[in-house]
Amino acid sequence: MANSEAAIIVGFWLWVCIYMTKGLNAGEVTYDGTSLIVNGTRKLLISGSIHYPRSTPQMWPGLIDKAKEGGLNCVQTYVFWNMHEPEQGKFNFEGRSDLVKFVKLIHSRGMYVSLRIGPYIEAEWNFGGFPYWLREIPGIIFRTDNEPFKREMQRFTEMIANMMKRENLFASQGGPIIVAQIENEYGIVEPSFREGGRSYVRWAANMAIELNTNVPWIMCKQPDAPNPIINTCNGLYCGDTFDGPNSNKKPKMWTENWIGWFQVFGGAKHHRPVENIAYAVARFYAKNGTFVNYYMYHGGTNFGRSGGPFITASYDYDAPIDEYGNEREPKWSHLKDLNTAIMRCSQTLLSARAETFSLGSSQEAHVYRGHSGQCAAFLSNMNPTSGVTLNFQNMTYSLPAWSVSILPDCKTVVFNTANVNAQSKTHNLTSNNPQRKLKSSYFLSNKEVEKGFYWETFKEKIGGSEDTQFDNKGLLEHINTTKDTTDYLWYNIRVDVDENEPFIRSNSSLVLAIGSHGYAVHVFVNDHFSGSAHGNKSNPGFSLNLHISLRPGKNDISLLSVMVGLPDSGAYFERKTAGISSVMIQGFKGGSRDYSQELWAYQIGLVGEKQNIFTKNGSRTVNWNPSISDQHLTWYKTTIDAPEGDGPISLDLRSMGKGQIWINGESVGRYWIIFLVPLGDCSTCDYRGSWNLKKCATNCGQPSQTLYHIPRSLLQPTGNLLVLFEEVGGEPSKISLLTDLKNY
Structure with missing residues (x-):
């Protein structure tokens, strides 16, 4: 009995010691009109956005270390629903989707986390972060007082919150998460939903609070955020344009200080001078600001098909840490000096x-x-x-x-x-293709190799395989048909021409008139390429009028409709459409003939995709041709060895056209070289005065992106399979693999 009592007493005091030890690092996060208060201590916070899926787990430690060295004490990230639940009820939290590992790495560096669960994020990300299957739930309307949507949104938000709780990652449990975000910039679209929007805001706020995370919740760009939700600012000059939160009992927070801007295919590169950024940040802290987040601090890469509409594979954002993980100078060091100066004032700023x-x-x-x-x-x-x-x-x-x-x-x-x-760092590149000549903004070392890449080709079948086609009367909408499983959808029709048609006798051509909701199309007549057209970020829809020649009898017309990311923003964006909307042929004896409601044969995706020929096993299922030709719809493959060293690697594709890249079966991203930036979109740069997108834009007359990030973690020492699918033709012999890239 005595032994049992002794054991109980010892156990009790052991529990007390564990509890008290935990209590030293844990406590509720609260706030008042001055700041967030963590475990009873006021905090002045300098944060930076780093999105875990836009880099690799191997890069995460270095990125976080550089953020801390740069003067940050917090890292902000979105939570990417479609990465974690690509199929309803089937979850992925591994590799680039390992959110828990990412948050724990930040914690291990002694930094805080701002977790933007959303789960709508926009972020120039495919479908704004929503999984495609959400669109197909009967009766659903995104982001309003709609029961099917609220049910799924709450389920996912609860799952993420509970996951963080299980791992003890909220600050109240001794973890790093001190603030969480529900929804994202909803105030922009709220008026479109009228009362449904207003009631949805109240519902989302209450739902978040009831999760009992014991950390404050925020809503950015949401002036009517209900108590106790903190409304925050996103923008360029929140020190001068943001009057502050909607209650004097809430701290003044800036969740997105746009450090640069995202890039679109066909759009210029935007640079925000660091003097301008520093001015805006200093003004915010000067006027009672308590939290600033640099968006982005490291932008990273839109791997695979993860980018939003017309968004480039690079999400570099002109950030202090560039796409490859290098410090961008002088931006990184100047902001480090700014952050150091701000933190020297922190105790005074928090006390008055x-x-x-x-x-x-x-x-x-x-x-x-x-x-x-x-x-x-x-x-x-x-x-x-x-x-x-x-x-x-x-x-x-x-x-x-x-x-x-x-x-x-x-x-x-x-x-x-x-x-x-x-000072700015020198831009250095090393190429393993000695025949490749780079532009004057780069420098080549004297390193050479014996030969360039050895390419083999596989020609994609025009119109797709008849074995996998299906028929439908009328033109199908692209997104609803492919369900985001591929960028590609074939529309095929057979046109019969009477040999007595006048244009046959006179050898004159007809006009093929195509209307499309977006985003691009390649046209083939009797298996011969006839032309292409595309929209852009602002206007994805387009029309195309092509002069074509038809022969007597049967003619095959094949239209390859191409997506470049699902819609990511706006009210009712789940209703947006893409693909071919109308097809007419003008010039027949009887006038125009409308084929929009005729019987069409369809194929979802490409033959090469279905056979996974970008993987080592799949590549063995087709016969590769050793010759290289400038052809449309061609697969190219080669094997490469990992370059020496541990620096970043990039693929220079300026000799190519449009398509996608895979390395060892992993999709690196989309490329679009032939979509040039208009000559009038660039201007000289000055940091003084209000910065805007066109004030510091460069790259006019050039492709939006020519260099594509190949993470070293995707490479083996030798024998790596590199595969490209080229839609419009190019010169693969001029492709170079570049290393030691600095602030390209």
């Missing part, structure tokens, strides 16, 4: 509210004075053209145009947003 003093017509000071006599100040010159010398607290300070000086002691300037001390 800012007082504002005018120092001139376009100059002002924001001063924080703590109860213990500490003082911090931000001196701002909002004039975009002229520097100024001003007096503050009996001392003289010089401020460049459009800049902010940070004074952690109200006396000494430790940082000015316009003075960049970091």
